[in-house]
Amino acid sequence: MSMASVFLVLSLAIVMVGSVSSSKFDELFQPSWALDHFTYEGETLQMKLDNYSGAGFSSKSKYMFGKVTIQIKLVEGDSAGTVTAFYMSSDGPNHNEFDFEFLGNTSGEPYLVQTNVYVNGVGNREQRLNLWFDPTKDFHSYSILWNQRQVVFLVDETPVRVHSNLEDKGVPFPKDQPMGVYSSIWNADDWATRGGLVKTDWAHAPFVASYTGFDIDACECPPTASPDDNARRCGSGEKRYWWDGPTLAELSLHQSHQLLWVRANHMVYDYCSDSARFPVTPVECLHHRH
Numbered sequence: 046m047s048m049a050s051v052f053l054v055l056s057l058a059i060v061m062v063g064s065v066s067s068s069k070f071d072e073l074f075q076p077s078w079a080l081d082h083f084t085y086e087g088e089t090l091q092m093k094l095d096n097y098s099g100a101g102f103s104s105k106s107k108y109m110f111g112k113v114t115i116q117i118k119l120v121e122g123d124s125a126g127t128v129t130a131f132y133m134s135s136d137g138p139n140h141n142e143f144d145f146e147f148l149g150n151t152s153g154e155p156y157l158v159q160t161n162v163y164v165n166g167v168g169n170r171e172q173r174l175n176l177w178f179d180p181t182k183d184f185h186s187y188s189i190l191w192n193q194r195q196v197v198f199l200v201d202e203t204p205v206r207v208h209s210n211l212e213d214k215g216v217p218f219p220k221d222q223p224m225g226v227y228s229s230i231w232n233a234d235d236w237a238t239r240g241g242l243v244k245t246d247w248a249h250a251p252f253v254a255s256y257t258g259f260d261i262d263a264c265e266c267p268p269t270a271s272p273d274d275n276a277r278r279c280g281s282g283e284k285r286y287w288w289d290g291p292t293l294a295e296l297s298l299h300q301s302h303q304l305l306w307v308r309a310n311h312m313v314y315d316y317c318s319d320s321a322r323f324p325v326t327p328v329e330c331l332h333h334r335h
């Protein structure tokens with residue numbers, strides 16, 4: 046073997062460490078509350094909300110950087126007042142969080158997808174879009190790609206939101222707290238549907254969200270690892286994962302076009318354009334290219 050191929054083999058071996066990928070719910074996740082509100086059918090998991098309880102699950106591990114995907118089929122029929130969320134979050138008062146929140150609606154009216162980004166405990170970065178398909182009819186994939194340059198929210202691999210690293214403009218970027226992966230369904234009829242005007246109709250319970258295709262391809266952070274260990278193994282140390290590749294430092298041209306299309310045709314709210322709420326435009330909004 047030449048030196049170059051020895052080096053290649055070694056680097057590949059290093060790249061594999063700490064990256065997990067699996068399609069099985071049990072290998073990656075566990076129910077975190079209301080275990081009696083879970084149903085398993087083969088590789089499909091169902092979580093229900095009724096007038097007693099919602100339900101939630103969480104990943105068994107925490108991660109720094111990578112890509113997390115779940116296929117979800119949202120509540121069919123009347124889902125008004127319910128919220129189904131899929132998100133990543135770190136712990137503590139200065140936590141970071143990347144959220145997909147699916148806001149239900151009365152039968153035949155469109156679901157809305159709200160995304161939000163919390164950095165150091167501060168959120169208030171909501172965007173809302175409707176979808177170009179009915180998310181209650183089939184499974185669709187929802188992903189969060191997180192690397193040191195950007196956080197990208199994807200729906201069926203189409204980017205619907207990018208939160209870029211603008212540390213050079215003085216904007217903090219989430220990059221040093223391991224995050225868990227979570228999902229939950231709960232009653233939010235005080236705000237979810239038409240701003241809280243439409244209440245949950247419990248006569249239509251249970252409200253069921255279905256999940257499959259669980260995939261976490263990310264750098265795992267053992268609970269015992271120190272922040273320095275995590276930074277070295279998952280962060281800007283010597284190792285490089287596929288999500289650190291130069292082509293993922295920003296959207297491709299094709300993806301930029303897709304995002305423009307989503308924003309032009311499906312976005313119904315963007316905190317960046319809400320001058321009543323933010324008389325001073327948030328700094329990251331001035332620099333986002335989209």
Ligand SMILES: *[C@@H]1O[C@H](CO)[C@@H](O)[C@H](O)[C@H]1NC(C)=O
Binds near residue numbers: 096
């Ligand atoms: C929940 O709904 C069921 C069926 O509609 C009803 O029988 C029950 O009393 C309700 N329970 C509560 C706690 O409201």
Ligand SMILES: *[C@@H]1O[C@H](CO)[C@@H](O)[C@H](O)[C@H]1NC(C)=O
Binds near residue numbers: 149
């Ligand atoms: C529900 O449907 C109404 C009417 O089409 C729409 O205005 C609203 O944005 C939809 N979604 C939510 C979450 O309220």
